[in-house]
Each structure stands twice: as structure tokens, then as C-alpha cells.
Amino acid sequence: MDVRTADMVDIAAKVCGWAQQSCPQENEDVEVYALRSHETSVRVFEGEVEQLSSAFTGGVGIRVIKDGRLGFAYAGSLEEPILKSTLNQARDNANFSTQNEYVALPVADGVPPADLDSELCYPGLDEFSTGDKIALAIDLDQTVRKLDTRVVQVPATDYEDTKVEYAIVSSKGIASSGRHTFCDLSTYVLVRDDSGKGKGDMQTGVGFCLARHPKALQVDKAANDALERAVCLLGATKPSSGQLTVVFDPRVTSVILSVLAGMLSGEVAQKGRSPFQNHVGEKIAPGEISIVDDPTNSSSWGASIYDAEGLACRRNLLIDQGVLKGFYYDTYAGNLAGTTSTASAVRGGYATTPQAGCRAVLLEGGIRDLTGVMGLEGGKDATAESIFLDQADIFAKVAHGVFVRSITGVHSGVNPVSGDFSVGIEGLMIRNGELAEPIREATIASTIQKMLLGIVALGNDIEWLPGIAAGMTLAIGEMSISGL
Amino acid sequence: MTNNGLNNQMLPEDMLSDVLNEALCAGGEFAEVFVEERQSMSASMDDRKVEELSAGYDKGAGIRVVVGSSTGFAHTSDLSEKALLEAARVASAVARGFVGQQSIAVGLKSEKVAGGGRDISARQSGAESIYSIHKDVPKQQKVELLLEADEASRSSGTAISQVSVAYSDSRRRILVCNSDGLLREDEDVRTRFSVNCVANGDTGLQTGYETVARRLGFELFDLIEVTNIAEKAAGRALVKLNARSAPSGELPVVLAAGSGGILFHEACGHGLEADHIQKGASVYCDRIGEQVASGLITLIDDGTLSEEWGGYGIDDEGHPASRSILIENGVLCDYMWDFLRSNKGPEISGKNRFSGNGRRQSYKHLPMVRMTNTYVAPGTDDPEEIIAQTKYGIYVAKLGGGQVNTATGDFVFGTTEAYMIEDGRITYPLRDANLIGNGPEVLKRIDCIGRDFGIEPGTCGKDGQNVPVGCGQPTLRISAITVGGSA
Incomplete structure (x- = not known):
């Protein structure tokens, strides 16, 4: 079967059909997940195309459940003999896993699928020419080079787009399919200060913009973002150690929310790997804060009509006015917890089995004034109508703090089981309500649990970023910083 | 038993030559075809259950064309001549607009790397295979390793509250040929085993992790004891229950x-x-x-x-x-x-x-x-x-x-x-x-x-x-x- 034209629903249904014909046993369930993507990527360097790549990728992941035993197999191919042998592999694998009463495929639960297709997929992507894609990347490369004399190199400027089509068909009557498009334009810039007191100092910045359609990409936004992030750090020095207020850039907030979201997985909690496991109904955040995962929010890049097991995605409230409302589940984790799936199954492609995960996490505001705890009375206050502040109004309230522009070492420095949080930071000091000198080679430390309770201000600059969570400026009352 | 596929070339030379020629027909100084076939298997245990056995298969080819400082690339999971030629044309798109380039006729010289870094002479003994091929090892034997490790971790201390164990292996064959006349194949076998423990104490949850991964077949388990890995992971989690904050x-x-x-x-x-x-x-x-x-x-x-x-x-x-x-x-x-x-x-x-x-x-x-x-x-x-x-x-x-x-x-x-x-x-x-x-x-x-x-x-x-x-x-x-x- 030609991967460029194959219909994913047909393929999934066909493989599922083979299973039922060849082994019409009542105690065997089969689910076929078929995925096809078409990706184009362009890398530009010094105004010329350095790499141009275009390809279709397709594959299937097959789950077989026989007498409560799960077997899985996948193949990066849509060729019939390979699909048949993959089905056999999945069946054979089911013989070796532990019988587990909680393992099951979902049945449709009556939640209607959101009507998102026209918002998530731009069919005209196929007609947008390669030449136009290259032109966008060259435009960004040239724009960022001309922005500032301190730009010494732009090592990589990338355009990437992808169109994904998926289908999930099961012997339990699931037959769900969807598609989405995604475009991304990004640049990586090096700047050097040859004049000021940090003479010779080099800094880097990455800027990007995202859209469902290439025409919606904002070249200037990506260019300015990259430059501003690099330039603001020129001359950065190591700060002294101590306690201070920490204000996170929206990009950083998004990463922290993603880590927190991982700790609210029902499967993780059921297996005793979340510090929040026995805290449902308890206050784990200020009463003003709610956290929701809503893949039906079409502004989010993780938005989807269906989850990875074919149930209709829905809005799940995780933290309600500071109180842990509950966890999110896929079918297995739901069964394990004695509840049902929240349609939160995600997959990393056709080669992995589904697991519980978030797609579109958003911090929502509550009802009461949070400010007045960062040392100063400057700027505008939060009101009953909105606790979301302009970023500048948040800075104005900080007597002694740091504005964290980027964090590093999240993979190694954040332990989602214990909640321990220790990461490298770069950013700017905040003194008496104003941004001050840049800093680097420092770390901040706390725990996710303490940070969540310590939130003192939220920005109104909500931005959906790549990954599973929206960013916004966020202030934590006190954290420890290590430098000199 | 020494035939591990190396004797059967992944794709015939004449087909590869045609694909390279197609890749260069629009111009360009260099073209390359990279063919890969990968079989993998994994088994994981969590929460005292063997939750999942997974088998994977991937094959395909990536084709690149270099023109000046530009590289064009395309890949396909379909290894038919038609699909490879199509991928070659897509990759060569980067060369269009670079006019006046002569296409070069490509001749290939087959050269099978004698085991490459696998060092056959050192490892091959008698009629035994170079390595034990994973598919010849019963799946049950792999599952037993998981159970053994789970047990060993849990026996390390009563505070061990959760254990997950993962086994994975892979076999990867590659073929590389390019317009400089290079044609080489190699094969690679890897095995990985890891244990992740959680200890629960007065100070909250702590984790410990240990992994062993080598470019070897199942004989890896002749060299290492999975119980050792399991005890190391558990020990790491347990010791941190009494840990104090690091100074800054x-x-x-x-x-x-x-x-x-x-x-x-x-x-x-x-x-x-x-x-x-x-x-x-x-x-x-x-x-x-x-x-x-x-x-x-x-x-x-x-x-x-x-x-x-x-x-x-x-x-x-x-x-x-x-x-x-x-x-x-x-x-x-x-x-x-x-x-x-x-x-x-x-x-x-x-x-x-x-x-x-x-x-x-x-x-x-x-x-x-x-x-x-x-x-x-x-x-x-x-x-x-x-x-x-x-x-x-x-x-x-x-x-x-x-x-x-x-x-x-x-x-x-x-x-x-x-x-x-x-x-x-x-x-x-x-x-x-x-x-x-x-x-x-x-x-x-x-x-x-x-x-x-x-x-x-x-x-x-x-x-x-x-x-x-x-x-x-x-x-x-x-x-x-x-x-x-x-x-």
C-alpha cells in the first residue's frame, strides 16, 4: 500500500478485520492504531538552503488483549505481509504478560467528539510550495541578521511542517480518526558584545512562531524574540546565593506546568509514584488557582478530537480553586483506580502503547487578590474581576527577585516522584520593582509542591507553546538561588 | 550459525546504482543511499506485573543529495525500486535551479565490513554464532529476568514501595552506498536492562535507577547479574530516605x-x-x-x-x-x-x-x-x-x-x-x-x-x-x- 495515499481508517479496519476472521474468539480483543505523517523541513544558513527534507512516514501499532493479557507489536510499514506478521507478533506477545483484570480496551462512552477538524487541520498545506517554505526560512534568517549589529552568527533557521492523520479501530466498536497540521519557524542566534563592560561575551537566543498554516507564521515575532532573549543576557554574571522572589518567563512556566501535569497522572498515582497520590480533596495550591487539561481548546497545539484510544477528548479539571480535584486516566489507569478513562490516553507515535498524559494544560484564575506579598506595593493590583496582571505590574511588586528567562537541566534536575526541583537558570535580577543586571550559572531549588503553594502572581500573557502546557508569567514568593 | 544476514546484501547493487544515478540526474556532487532494517523487542514489568511485551519492525531508506552547501533528503519505508527512485527525485529537488552540472555515472564497489567493530575473530568460537540472536532466545527467558530483578529490588528493604523493570533488545542492519563508490554493510545487536525503584519513608518518596546497556546479544546476561542491577537501584532509593539537603x-x-x-x-x-x-x-x-x-x-x-x-x-x-x-x-x-x-x-x-x-x-x-x-x-x-x-x-x-x-x-x-x-x-x-x-x-x-x-x-x-x-x-x-x- 502506498503510504502517500493510503487511508488510515481503511488500514486500521482491515487489520482489525483480519484478527476477527482468523481468530473469532470472544476472549480476544484487538485494537489497531494507524498513523501517517507528511513532513517537510528546511534549514537555512547564511541565506542559503543547507538542508531540505521531505517524506511520508506511516505505521501501525497493534494491541491484543487475550484473557486479560496484553501483547503489543508495531511496524513502520503499511505493507500487507508486514502488517500480518505484526498482528501475529502482538498475539504471541500476549502469551507472556501477567494476567491483569484491569487491562482492557475502551468502549465508546457517549461523550460526543468536538467539532475541531477545520481548526486543527489546514488541508491547503499540501499546496503551499516548497519554494514558499524556503522563502519563509530565508526571510527569518535575513531578518534576524539585520536586526542588530551584535548578531555575529545565526547557526540555524528552520522551517518545519507536518500533516498527521490517525485512525483507531478496535474489536470493541471504536472507529475514530482525525488529522491535524502544524507549522513551525524558528531561529537560533549568537550575539556578542564587543563594546560594553562584558566585552567579548557571547550569548544565544532561540525564537520561534507556530501556526496551523504557514501563512499565519509571524517572522518578525520569531526574529525579535530570539534577539531579545540573547541580548538581554550579555554581560551576565554569577549572582550570590540566597532566598528571593522568582518570576518565570511564560516559556519556563509552560515547562513547569508540564512537569506538574505529569505528577497528576492517575497511573503514576495508582502506582505510588506521585507525591500527590493521597491528596485528592486537599488544598495543594492557593485558592485562586485552578488547573485544567482541555484538548478541546483549539488554541492549544496539543488539541485533538480523540485520545490515543479513540475516546472523544474532553475538558478535565485537575485542580479546582487550589484543591486537587482528581487525576486523569487512560482506560487501564481508570480501571486500576476504580473509575473510568478521562480520555487522556496519549502515544508517542505508532511504536508505543498508550499511556495517560495531558495535551493542553492551562492555569486558570480564581477569585481573590494574590498580591502584596512580594515586598512592594507598586504597579496595578489584581482585582476581583481578574487576578491576571501585566508582566510589568508583577515586576513592580518585587522588592528582591529574579526574572528567569530560561531553565536548563529539567530532565535531570526535576524529580517528578519526589517533587524535588533544582534547575540551572539564566535571567535578570529584579531590584525594587525594576529589572536589573543579567545573571547566568546559577540554580534555583525548591519542590514542585512548595512552588505550587507559593504562587503569588499570574500574568495575563497567556501563550500556547509547543508541548502540553500554556505559558504565562508566573511569580513564586520565595525560592533559594545558588550562585557564588 | 554464522550467517546473520551479512551474506545477503540488503538491496542489489544494480538497483542501488540506478537510485544513485537518479539522485544525481538534476546535478549535485554527492549522493548517498542509507538502508536500514531494525527489529526490536521489549518487555516491561511494573507494579508487580509483566505489563507489556512489545515487538517492533522498521525498515526503510534515506537518500541524500549534496549540491554545494545544500543537502536534499528524502526517505521511504518502501524499498521497491519505484519508491526508491521517487525518493531520489525528491531528494534531488535541492539540485534543481543549480544548472550546468554534469551528472556523473556511478559505479559501486561492494565492500562488506568484516564485522566492523564487532571484532569477529575475538568473539567467534567454534560453531557458535557471533552473538546470541535475540529472536532465538525464548520470550519467557526474557520475562524471567524481569521477575528476578523485581524480586531482588523488593527484597532490598521494606521501604521499597514500587519497582519497574525494563528489558529491550534490538538488531539493526544497515547498508550505505554513495556516489564515491562506497558500498558497505554492517549489523549491530544491542541489549539494555534497567531497574527503577521508589522508596517511601518519612521524608517522602525517593527514587533510584540503574541501567546496563551494551552492544551485545543476550550473552550480556552471562556477564552481569540482573539482581545486582536491581539491588543497586533499590540501594540508591533507600539511601536517599535519610538524605539531607545539599549545601549550595x-x-x-x-x-x-x-x-x-x-x-x-x-x-x-x-x-x-x-x-x-x-x-x-x-x-x-x-x-x-x-x-x-x-x-x-x-x-x-x-x-x-x-x-x-x-x-x-x-x-x-x-x-x-x-x-x-x-x-x-x-x-x-x-x-x-x-x-x-x-x-x-x-x-x-x-x-x-x-x-x-x-x-x-x-x-x-x-x-x-x-x-x-x-x-x-x-x-x-x-x-x-x-x-x-x-x-x-x-x-x-x-x-x-x-x-x-x-x-x-x-x-x-x-x-x-x-x-x-x-x-x-x-x-x-x-x-x-x-x-x-x-x-x-x-x-x-x-x-x-x-x-x-x-x-x-x-x-x-x-x-x-x-x-x-x-x-x-x-x-x-x-x-x-x-x-x-x-x-
Whole structure:
């Protein structure tokens, strides 16, 4: 079967059909997940195309459940003999896993699928020419080079787009399919200060913009973002150690929310790997804060009509006015917890089995004034109508703090089981309500649990970023910083 | 039993020649076909249950065409001649608009790498196969390993509240042919085993992790005991139940042999990759011949350590793995190269060489400069003495992952098992914390280097591609590094 034209629903249904014909046993369930993507990527360097790549990728992941035993197999191919042998592999694998009463495929639960297709997929992507894609990347490369004399190199400027089509068909009557498009334009810039007191100092910045359609990409936004992030750090020095207020850039907030979201997985909690496991109904955040995962929010890049097991995605409230409302589940984790799936199954492609995960996490505001705890009375206050502040109004309230522009070492420095949080930071000091000198080679430390309770201000600059969570400026009352 | 597929070429030469010719028909100086077939199997146990057995199969080809400083690339999972020719045409699109180029007729010379880095002569004995092929090992035998490890971890202490165990193996065949006439094939077998434990105590949850991964078949389990791995992981979680917060600020740090090779991989290795160098995005640009590290430091990248996780026979551009001395007694000697960067090499170093560092995650990816097994060579100090001579500092028994900005050299790493050193003695365990610093600075601050050695497997991510690597080092001391205090 030609991967460029194959219909994913047909393929999934066909493989599922083979299973039922060849082994019409009542105690065997089969689910076929078929995925096809078409990706184009362009890398530009010094105004010329350095790499141009275009390809279709397709594959299937097959789950077989026989007498409560799960077997899985996948193949990066849509060729019939390979699909048949993959089905056999999945069946054979089911013989070796532990019988587990909680393992099951979902049945449709009556939640209607959101009507998102026209918002998530731009069919005209196929007609947008390669030449136009290259032109966008060259435009960004040239724009960022001309922005500032301190730009010494732009090592990589990338355009990437992808169109994904998926289908999930099961012997339990699931037959769900969807598609989405995604475009991304990004640049990586090096700047050097040859004049000021940090003479010779080099800094880097990455800027990007995202859209469902290439025409919606904002070249200037990506260019300015990259430059501003690099330039603001020129001359950065190591700060002294101590306690201070920490204000996170929206990009950083998004990463922290993603880590927190991982700790609210029902499967993780059921297996005793979340510090929040026995805290449902308890206050784990200020009463003003709610956290929701809503893949039906079409502004989010993780938005989807269906989850990875074919149930209709829905809005799940995780933290309600500071109180842990509950966890999110896929079918297995739901069964394990004695509840049902929240349609939160995600997959990393056709080669992995589904697991519980978030797609579109958003911090929502509550009802009461949070400010007045960062040392100063400057700027505008939060009101009953909105606790979301302009970023500048948040800075104005900080007597002694740091504005964290980027964090590093999240993979190694954040332990989602214990909640321990220790990461490298770069950013700017905040003194008496104003941004001050840049800093680097420092770390901040706390725990996710303490940070969540310590939130003192939220920005109104909500931005959906790549990954599973929206960013916004966020202030934590006190954290420890290590430098000199 | 010695026929592991190497005798059957993955695709016939005449077809490969046709595809290369098609790739160059629009012009271009270089074309390459990379064919890959990968079979993998994994089994995982969690929460006392064997939750999942998974089998995977991938095959396909990636085709690239180089025209001037531009590279065109396309890949396909369909290995029919029609699909390969189509991919060649897509890859050659980059050459259109570059008029006046003559197409070159391509002739191929088949050259099967004799086991590449697999070192057949050393390992082949009698009628036995070169390695035990995973598919010949009953699945039940793999599952037994999981059960054994789970049991061993749980028996390590009553505070162990959760254990997950993962086994995985893979077999990968590759064929590389290019318009310079190169045609090489290789085959690679890998096995990995890991244990992850959670301990629950008064201080909350703590985790411990241990993994073993080698470029070997199932015979890996003749060399190691899974119960050992399981006990190590459990011990790491248990010891942290009594851990105290790490101090913050600049302190001497002693890294146990093998515990922190990743620091040199991140803090220094990435900056020596020629792609970063050629774009000026490395602190090591234009510094060949300069003292860039303490005179105690000799840094080597060695893909010929064939059984280690970062080893291989040929790289993903068909060039044999090699051993490169990058820094010798503190002096920068060389960078690491792939095909494209090597061709441009003379502009920056006066050398033009392949170091066999062109790697890719799969046929779906373009190759780029990657590390293999990167390590600091052992010195002469007694490891015990290094601790004894440290008045107040931190002993790191295991570092976790890390991250580096190659342009500035700034890096950060997490500790996953660490202790206080007070008056030359290891005193109490520390909660996980971060080490942060600047690569070039830290390299100058190595003031003791042990005569022992250890190397650990890891996965290196760069530009969205993951490849297996090895990172090694002897026990050594950094005179001062910033420790980010724990919570």
C-alpha cells in the first residue's frame, strides 16, 4: 500500500478485520492504531538552503488483549505481509504478560467528539510550495541578521511542517480518526558584545512562531524574540546565593506546568509514584488557582478530537480553586483506580502503547487578590474581576527577585516522584520593582509542591507553546538561588 | 550459525546504482543511499506485573543529495525500486535551479565490513554464532529476568514501595552506498536492562535507577547479574530516605569512576563536534593546539570500543569507527567529523579526515557529527586518597542527565546519588541536586585524577535525534563547582 495515499481508517479496519476472521474468539480483543505523517523541513544558513527534507512516514501499532493479557507489536510499514506478521507478533506477545483484570480496551462512552477538524487541520498545506517554505526560512534568517549589529552568527533557521492523520479501530466498536497540521519557524542566534563592560561575551537566543498554516507564521515575532532573549543576557554574571522572589518567563512556566501535569497522572498515582497520590480533596495550591487539561481548546497545539484510544477528548479539571480535584486516566489507569478513562490516553507515535498524559494544560484564575506579598506595593493590583496582571505590574511588586528567562537541566534536575526541583537558570535580577543586571550559572531549588503553594502572581500573557502546557508569567514568593 | 544476514546484501547493487544515478540526474556532487532494517523487542514489568511485551519492525531508506552547501533528503519505508527512485527525485529537488552540472555515472564497489567493530575473530568460537540472536532466545527467558530483578529490588528493604523493570533488545542492519563508490554493510545487536525503584519513608518518596546497556546479544546476561542491577537501584532509593539537603555554593566535587562521564560529554564533547565549530557556535572554535583543560585531562572519543553502548563497526555514512584523541594533556588536538564537515575541514584546521562520527537515529534522519564512547583517560592518583584529601566537598556516586549550551559552554547536571565529604571522609547522603558551571572553566579545575576507570551507557539527544553513547572517566576531583542546593 502506498503510504502517500493510503487511508488510515481503511488500514486500521482491515487489520482489525483480519484478527476477527482468523481468530473469532470472544476472549480476544484487538485494537489497531494507524498513523501517517507528511513532513517537510528546511534549514537555512547564511541565506542559503543547507538542508531540505521531505517524506511520508506511516505505521501501525497493534494491541491484543487475550484473557486479560496484553501483547503489543508495531511496524513502520503499511505493507500487507508486514502488517500480518505484526498482528501475529502482538498475539504471541500476549502469551507472556501477567494476567491483569484491569487491562482492557475502551468502549465508546457517549461523550460526543468536538467539532475541531477545520481548526486543527489546514488541508491547503499540501499546496503551499516548497519554494514558499524556503522563502519563509530565508526571510527569518535575513531578518534576524539585520536586526542588530551584535548578531555575529545565526547557526540555524528552520522551517518545519507536518500533516498527521490517525485512525483507531478496535474489536470493541471504536472507529475514530482525525488529522491535524502544524507549522513551525524558528531561529537560533549568537550575539556578542564587543563594546560594553562584558566585552567579548557571547550569548544565544532561540525564537520561534507556530501556526496551523504557514501563512499565519509571524517572522518578525520569531526574529525579535530570539534577539531579545540573547541580548538581554550579555554581560551576565554569577549572582550570590540566597532566598528571593522568582518570576518565570511564560516559556519556563509552560515547562513547569508540564512537569506538574505529569505528577497528576492517575497511573503514576495508582502506582505510588506521585507525591500527590493521597491528596485528592486537599488544598495543594492557593485558592485562586485552578488547573485544567482541555484538548478541546483549539488554541492549544496539543488539541485533538480523540485520545490515543479513540475516546472523544474532553475538558478535565485537575485542580479546582487550589484543591486537587482528581487525576486523569487512560482506560487501564481508570480501571486500576476504580473509575473510568478521562480520555487522556496519549502515544508517542505508532511504536508505543498508550499511556495517560495531558495535551493542553492551562492555569486558570480564581477569585481573590494574590498580591502584596512580594515586598512592594507598586504597579496595578489584581482585582476581583481578574487576578491576571501585566508582566510589568508583577515586576513592580518585587522588592528582591529574579526574572528567569530560561531553565536548563529539567530532565535531570526535576524529580517528578519526589517533587524535588533544582534547575540551572539564566535571567535578570529584579531590584525594587525594576529589572536589573543579567545573571547566568546559577540554580534555583525548591519542590514542585512548595512552588505550587507559593504562587503569588499570574500574568495575563497567556501563550500556547509547543508541548502540553500554556505559558504565562508566573511569580513564586520565595525560592533559594545558588550562585557564588 | 554464522550467517546473520551479512551474506545477503540488503538491496542489489544494480538497483542501488540506478537510485544513485537518479539522485544525481538534476546535478549535485554527492549522493548517498542509507538502508536500514531494525527489529526490536521489549518487555516491561511494573507494579508487580509483566505489563507489556512489545515487538517492533522498521525498515526503510534515506537518500541524500549534496549540491554545494545544500543537502536534499528524502526517505521511504518502501524499498521497491519505484519508491526508491521517487525518493531520489525528491531528494534531488535541492539540485534543481543549480544548472550546468554534469551528472556523473556511478559505479559501486561492494565492500562488506568484516564485522566492523564487532571484532569477529575475538568473539567467534567454534560453531557458535557471533552473538546470541535475540529472536532465538525464548520470550519467557526474557520475562524471567524481569521477575528476578523485581524480586531482588523488593527484597532490598521494606521501604521499597514500587519497582519497574525494563528489558529491550534490538538488531539493526544497515547498508550505505554513495556516489564515491562506497558500498558497505554492517549489523549491530544491542541489549539494555534497567531497574527503577521508589522508596517511601518519612521524608517522602525517593527514587533510584540503574541501567546496563551494551552492544551485545543476550550473552550480556552471562556477564552481569540482573539482581545486582536491581539491588543497586533499590540501594540508591533507600539511601536517599535519610538524605539531607545539599549545601549550595561553590564546592570541591569528587566524581566516582564512571559516575560522571556525561559531564565531559556535555561540557566539552559537544563543543568539539565539527558542525558546531564550523558555524562558530562553540567555545572551542580556532583553539587547536591551545591549552583548554588541566594538564591532567586527556579526552578520547572511541567508537571502536565495540561492546560499549556508543560503539559500532561503521558509522551511518559508511566510515569505520575510530579512536580520536580530542584533548591530550590539556591541549586541544582535534574535533570530531562527519562526511560533510570533513570535506569542509581544511578551512578550519588544515586537516581533512573522517573520524567516523557521522551518525543518525534512523533512516528517517540526516546524519550529523555525533560522539561515540567519550571518556577521560585514567591518571595515576589513588581514588581513596582523592577523597581523603578533600576537606569539605561532595562525593558524586552517580550523575543523572545534563544539558549544555555549546556556544557559551554553560552546563547543568543533576546528581542522583551523592554524599557529603567532611575532613576526608564520606559522611551523609544528599538529596538530588544540580551542578552548574562552564565547560572550559571546569576542565581547568580538575586537580586530581584517579587510576581507576568506569564507563556508562547513555542516550545523547541533538537536534531532535537520539543515539546511544558511552561516557566514561576515572575518579577525579573538580576543585570548585557550583552546587545548586536541594529543597
